[in-house]
Amino acid sequence: MVFDKIKRAFSKSLSGESSGEDYVEIDLGKEEIDQKVFVKLFSLKDYEEVNPILNSLREGYTIAVIDIKTLRQRDPIELKRAVSKIKKTTDAMEGNIAGFGENVIIVTPSFAKIHKEAMPKPKEDRENIGSRWD
Numbered sequence: 745m746v747f748d749k750i751k752r753a754f755s756k757s758l759s760g761e762s763s764g765e766d767y768v769e770i771d772l773g774k775e776e777i778d779q780k781v782f783v784k785l786f787s788l789k790d791y792e793e794v795n796p797i798l799n800s801l802r803e804g805y806t807i808a809v810i811d812i813k814t815l816r817q818r819d820p821i822e823l824k825r826a827v828s829k830i831k832k833t834t835d836a837m838e839g840n841i842a843g844f845g846e847n848v849i850i851v852t853p854s855f856a857k858i859h860k861e862a863m864p865k866p867k868e869d870r871e872n873i874g875s876r877w878d
Contacts, residue, residue, distance in 0.1 A: 801830075
């Protein structure tokens with residue numbers, strides 16, 4: 745470990761031993777931290793429940809799946825404030841945010857992207873558009 749090397753270097757210099765080196769090399773690239781990505785489920789019932797969601801997102805390794813149904817039914821204005829705050833934090837982290845249906849929001853950190861595919865128009869609309877241009 746890096747700290748063991750530093751500890752040995754200091755203990756040798758205090759005891760008077762000299763290893764012939766005036767410096768200690770620390771290779772930070774060797775040690776990799778094993779980070780796991782968590783998918784956490786949240787239920788947004790009050791505006792105050794935004795802060796635990798934001799704290800999890802700021803850790804950087806959390807994909808948040810947020811159920812907004814209760815707050816949407818209770819207070820749409822508070823929901824708008826909460827989603828706006830989540831969106832600002834997501835933008836600052838360079839992450840992605842997307843709605844999934846009417847009751848779920850998904851938020852990802854910068855290393856994960858949400859694929860947003862445009863829904864094809866219903867067949868009836870395409871036929872009506874085509875007849876206008878004929």
